[in-house]
Amino acid sequence: MNSSNITKRTDELQSKMPETTSVYRMPYSPPFGNFATITLKYFWPPLLFAAYYYLTSSNQIYSDLLWSVEAPAGRLITFGLFGSYFLLLLCFIKKEFVLRQSGITLPFVYFWNSFGRLNWSWKKLDSVCFSRSSPQLPTADQVVLTFLDTTFNRTVDIHIKLKEIHQLELKKLVYTIVTNAPHAVFEPALDSVALEFPTVSGIKHLNFHSFTSMWDEEFSTRYSPTLFVPLAPEHELQNGAIRISELVACGGSAAVYAAKDIRGNQIIVKEAVIPKNASEALKEKAIEMFKREAMFLSQLDHPNIAKVLDHFVENEHHYEVLEFIDGLDLRRFVKERGPQPEDFVLNWAEQICELVVYLHSQDPPIIHRDLTPDNLVLRVDGQLVLIDFGAANAFVGIATGTMVGKQAYMPPEQLRGKSLPQSDIYSLGGTLYFLLMGRDPIPLEVSQIDDRSKVSFEMNRLLSLCTAFEVSDRYQTAVGLLHEIRKIRSQRRDSIVLMPTDQPSDPPFV
Amino acid sequence: MTRAEILAKDKKYPVISPSQIANPEDVILRSLMALFFSGLLWIVFSAAVNFQVVPQTIFFGAIVLYAFARHGPNHSFVRAKLQLKAKGLDIKSPTLKTIMPWNWLTKVEIRHRSFDFIPNYVYFEFKNKSDVLILWEDVRDDMDQTTLISCVRTWAPHAEIRGDASIAKAESMATYTELWLKDLSSAKSESRHRKGEVIENGAVLFESYKVEKLLSGGGQGTAYLASVLPHADFADMPPQVVIKEFILPQNERGMQKARESLNKEVTILRRIDHPRIIRLYDFFIEDMRGYLVIEYVDGLTFRQFVEKNGLPTESSVAEMAISLCKTISYLHQLSPSIIHGDVTPDNIIIEKDGGVKLLDFDAAQELTRNKTNTVVGKHSYMSPEQFKGMLSESSDVYALGCTLHFLLTGFDPEPISESFPKKINDTVSDAINEIVSKATRLDQSNRFLNLDAMRAQLEQL
Numbered sequence: 007m008n009s010s011n012i013t014k015r016t017d018e019l020q021s022k023m024p025e026t027t028s029v030y031r032m033p034y035s036p037p038f039g040n041f042a043t044i045t046l047k048y049f050w051p052p053l054l055f056a057a058y059y060y061l062t063s064s065n066q067i068y069s070d071l072l073w074s075v076e077a078p079a080g081r082l083i084t085f086g087l088f089g090s091y092f093l094l095l096l097c098f099i100k101k102e103f104v105l106r107q108s109g110i111t112l113p114f115v116y117f118w119n120s121f122g123r124l125n126w127s128w129k130k131l132d133s134v135c136f137s138r139s140s141p142q143l144p145t146a147d148q149v150v151l152t153f154l155d156t157t158f159n160r161t162v163d164i165h166i167k168l169k170e171i172h173q174l175e176l177k178k179l180v181y182t183i184v185t186n187a188p189h190a191v192f193e194p195a196l197d198s199v200a201l202e203f204p205t206v207s208g209i210k211h212l213n214f215h216s217f218t219s220m221w222d223e224e225f226s227t228r229y230s231p232t233l234f235v236p237l238a239p240e241h242e243l244q245n246g247a248i249r250i251s252e253l254v255a256c257g258g259s260a261a262v263y264a265a266k267d268i269r270g271n272q273i274i275v276k277e278a279v280i281p282k283n284a285s286e287a288l289k290e291k292a293i294e295m296f297k298r299e300a301m302f303l304s305q306l307d308h309p310n311i312a313k314v315l316d317h318f319v320e321n322e323h324h325y326e327v328l329e330f331i332d333g334l335d336l337r338r339f340v341k342e343r344g345p346q347p348e349d350f351v352l353n354w355a356e357q358i359c360e361l362v363v364y365l366h367s368q369d370p371p372i373i374h375r376d377l378t379p380d381n382l383v384l385r386v387d388g389q390l391v392l393i394d395f396g397a398a399n400a401f402v403g404i405a406t407g408t409m410v411g412k413q414a415y416m417p418p419e420q421l422r423g424k425s426l427p428q429s430d431i432y433s434l435g436g437t438l439y440f441l442l443m444g445r446d447p448i449p450l451e452v453s454q455i456d457d458r459s460k461v462s463f464e465m466n467r468l469l470s471l472c473t474a475f476e477v478s479d480r481y482q483t484a485v486g487l488l489h490e491i492r493k494i495r496s497q498r499r500d501s502i503v504l505m506p507t508d509q510p511s512d513p514p515f516v
Numbered sequence: 517m518t519r520a521e522i523l524a525k526d527k528k529y530p531v532i533s534p535s536q537i538a539n540p541e542d543v544i545l546r547s548l549m550a551l552f553f554s555g556l557l558w559i560v561f562s563a564a565v566n567f568q569v570v571p572q573t574i575f576f577g578a579i580v581l582y583a584f585a586r587h588g589p590n591h592s593f594v595r596a597k598l599q600l601k602a603k604g605l606d607i608k609s610p611t612l613k614t615i616m617p618w619n620w621l622t623k624v625e626i627r628h629r630s631f632d633f634i635p636n637y638v639y640f641e642f643k644n645k646s647d648v649l650i651l652w653e654d655v656r657d658d659m660d661q662t663t664l665i666s667c668v669r670t671w672a673p674h675a676e677i678r679g680d681a682s683i684a685k686a687e688s689m690a691t692y693t694e695l696w697l698k699d700l701s702s703a704k705s706e707s708r709h710r711k712g713e714v715i716e717n718g719a720v721l722f723e724s725y726k727v728e729k730l731l732s733g734g735g736q737g738t739a740y741l742a743s744v745l746p747h748a749d750f751a752d753m754p755p756q757v758v759i760k761e762f763i764l765p766q767n768e769r770g771m772q773k774a775r776e777s778l779n780k781e782v783t784i785l786r787r788i789d790h791p792r793i794i795r796l797y798d799f800f801i802e803d804m805r806g807y808l809v810i811e812y813v814d815g816l817t818f819r820q821f822v823e824k825n826g827l828p829t830e831s832s833v834a835e836m837a838i839s840l841c842k843t844i845s846y847l848h849q850l851s852p853s854i855i856h857g858d859v860t861p862d863n864i865i866i867e868k869d870g871g872v873k874l875l876d877f878d879a880a881q882e883l884t885r886n887k888t889n890t891v892v893g894k895h896s897y898m899s900p901e902q903f904k905g906m907l908s909e910s911s912d913v914y915a916l917g918c919t920l921h922f923l924l925t926g927f928d929p930e931p932i933s934e935s936f937p938k939k940i941n942d943t944v945s946d947a948i949n950e951i952v953s954k955a956t957r958l959d960q961s962n963r964f965l966n967l968d969a970m971r972a973q974l975e976q977l
Contacts, residue, residue, distance in 0.1 A: 188772075229765035230765065231762040231763060231764050231765065231774060231806060232762065232763045232765075233738065233762060233763065234763065235763055236763070236765075253765075256765060334662075339662075343663075347602075349602060349670050349671065350666055350667075350670050352670075353666075353669060353670040353673075384662070384666075386661075386662075386665075387665065387677070387679070388662075388665035388666055388668070388669040388677075389669075413903050418932055421895050421903070421931045421932055422895075422930055422931045422932060422933070423895075423930075423931070448904055449903045449904050449905070450900055450903055450904060450932070451904070
């Protein structure tokens with residue numbers, strides 16, 4: 007098969023792909039110590055001025071030397087003195103790496119190392135080396151980016167000390183290199199790199215192995231092939247009332263976009279497409295369902311449920327406009343930060359459960375059916391918000407005759423097509439399991455954590471009662487579950503006061 | 517009153533109120549005051565030492581150093597340490613060195629801005645009127661706002677959190693992942709050459725295939741009937757093929773992934789050479805779209821067949837089942853064996869002459885699947901172990917049993933349960949009812965051992 011041909015063609019396509027304008031500015035502390043920074047920034051100019059004033063005012067010879075037209079050397083000194091300060095200021099102003107899809111811009115402090123050239127294309131990047139600055143050190147303490155300067159036929163080494171850069175930023179830098187400069191050689195191989203970050207509270211370890219797989223997963227889950235052409239950025243909907251700014255996720259017959267409304271507010275737009283070749287009756291039914299659901303949801307008013315602002319049909323595609331929630335969904339939150347401590351999980355459990363109580367108390371009761379870590383967003387103010395109402399999902403499911411869902415969070419009766427209020431309790435249990443363990447529960451099984459060192463007895467009991475196989479064995483109402491969660495929380499709160507010298511459970515930090 | 521304020525009133529969690537916390541005038545005024553008083557102090561001391569130069573200079577240096585250590589504009593020499601524990605806040609700062617219990621905490625102020633002339637800090641206020649200010653610079657290796665806010669929400673739900681206006685806006689915690697994804701995913705619209713949804717008839721794809729018409733039916737994406745032009749790479753290609761199209765996400769990584777999975781899939785599929793399995797001839801990527809070139813079969817899927825012609829007779833069902841058993845067990849006997857994993861009425865085609873053909877290209881399935889952990893499948897045809905992600909040969913037995921149930925009754929079986937076609941359709945004989953129920957047992961060990969065993973049973977009919 008002509009795979010070489012394919013490679014060639016896709017390479018061509020990629021090279022035609024235009025630049026994006028979005029950049030990431032990576033903060034960076036300049037490579038001199040705090041004391042030197044302060045001294046240079048605040049004492050250097052007054053000292054300069056004082057010295058200059060002293061020289062020029064008191065002594066005629068110096069004054070002549072520095073000012074007279076006949077003494078170019080003097081002028082050089084003057085400009086050198088003050089110019090050096092401006093260069094120094096530039097180091098403070100441009101103290102960031104700018105990462106683009108095409109290349110990197112180095113902070114000004116590397117002006118000398120890089121022979122005056124600060125903009126480098128990723129194509130010129132030759133290798134990335136994690137090395138030790140002195141052989142006595144046990145682990146690598148610097149990253150060396152080697153660029154090949156083809157015009158002068160020389161290499162440029164950029165040394166970045168690990169202590170000058172935050173580890174999250176380093177991850178991002180490495181990620182950008184992996185994605186944009188796949189030809190760059192990592193030395194040692196990225197999977198085997200283990201770094202130690204000295205911090206105030208001790209040493210933090212950083213392994214790249216788990217991150218590369220996480221990134222891959224993130225990509226494949228966010229961007230999968232679709233059955234329609236997703237809208238391009240800058241596309242306008244509703245006669246310009248909505249302007250698409252970027253594709254957030256896509257796959258199958260649905261896509262999610264970040265967009266701006268006419269007033270410039272950030273919104274989320276969901277797109278769902280009925281396959282062209284679906285039968286007429288099916289199409290009509292799907293449209294009917296979609297409209298009804300959107301209408302219904304736009305009437306819900308709860309602070310922790312993302313509001314449905316609008317829904318419309320354009321160009322035979324269905325759109326749903328949702329409130330934008332600034333935050334991180336729980337799946338990514340846990341992927342980035344690892345399993346969460348029980349106290350956190352209980353706090354969130356209470357919030358989710360309150361939401362479920364609210365939904366079930368509607369007339370008729372709303373069964374969410376898709377309560378998963380992906381659909382719960384931890385907003386910047388620390389509260390959980392339910393973002394996805396499965397409206398699009400259910401709609402797509404009807405349209406294609408299939409069901410879309412994450413089977414790990416689905417109780418057996420829901421897979422059989424009969425959702426009950428208790429199905430949401432099962433999903434809630436699965437979500438709690440994910441938060442505590444950092445991995446999806448096993449489908450169609452009771453989620454339990456028998457390890458007492460990780461999870462208390464009460465929490466484990468709660469989990470197994472939420473995720474019981476039979477509906478009758480679960481908590482029967484969300485209200486009952488909420489009482490149980492509150493009881494456990496208050497017990498734990500009391501026990502904290504009672505134990506003055508216990509081993510405190512530290513929350514895991516990034 | 518804004519919506520946030522209304523919510524804050526009746527909620528137990530105070531909403532973060534964005535506000536201007538430290539105004540620059542205050543800071544400047546404070547440093548001027550400090551300067552004034554230290555100057556005063558210096559004059560007094562200088563007078564005390566009779567204006568001698570050496571002690572004067574030493575004292576002045578000491579004052580400056582102390583001022584910088586204490587109120588230095590960007591950094592402090594004395595680093596504070598803050599740890600959040602279940603018991604309380606473990607604070608080690610120049611002013612406070614204790615564990616403050618969470619229920620003493622009344623107020624938290626977070627200042628977080630990218631312009632750091634005035635340093636970013638977090639400020640705690642406690643019930644006993646003590647307070648502490650810690651610079652982000654000191655704690656940023658240990659925590660970020662999210663962790664802090666989560667901790668406060670969990671252990672001190674009644675504490676007021678005041679945040680900078682910018683907290684609720686741009687530089688939020690979503691940045692880590694969000695920004696580079698944005699960077700890598702967004703692309704301008706020009707890069708897709710073809711704007712229209714459907715290819716016009718007569719267009720030539722990959723310089724080898726000429727599109728003849730759009731095929732309908734299936735509902736699983738766009739498919740075209742195409743004729744093969746003479747310079748296609750394959751020598752033994754039939755004159756007409758089906759081209760399935762799917763649209764690839766518009767970024768480098770996505771393209772790379774798609775190509776990898778296509779390559780992998782094709783190496784597997786090349787080993788399959790069976791007259792009863794539809795062949796995959798080629799795949800290519802053009803204009804950010806992936807295409808699969810597959811054999812063209814003129815026929816109906818089981819589902820379409822039942823909709824159009826009604827239920828087939830029991831003997832013909834048995835005949836088709838035997839043929840399917842043979843086909844699928846061919847896949848199982850390859851080494852390494854291939855498990856179909858998606859035997860459904862939509863994936864089996866009845867040809868005009870009555871033969872049964874199995875569609876087998878998981879590539880398309882894989883690529884149009886929403887997420888790795890999402891089943892865009894027909895729940896009715898999935899065995900319990902397949903839900904758990906442990907696919908085995910007996911999953912195909914289960915799926916085949918379910919397919920027979922569909923053929924016998926015209927209805928999808930109930931998911932995750934043993935199927936008895938006789939319950940729905942009285943005319944079904946006991947023998948075949950028995951076979952279907954045995955194939956769809958929930959426990960793998962109670963099912964047919966393999967497809968040959970099932971075939972043997974079917975042949976007895």
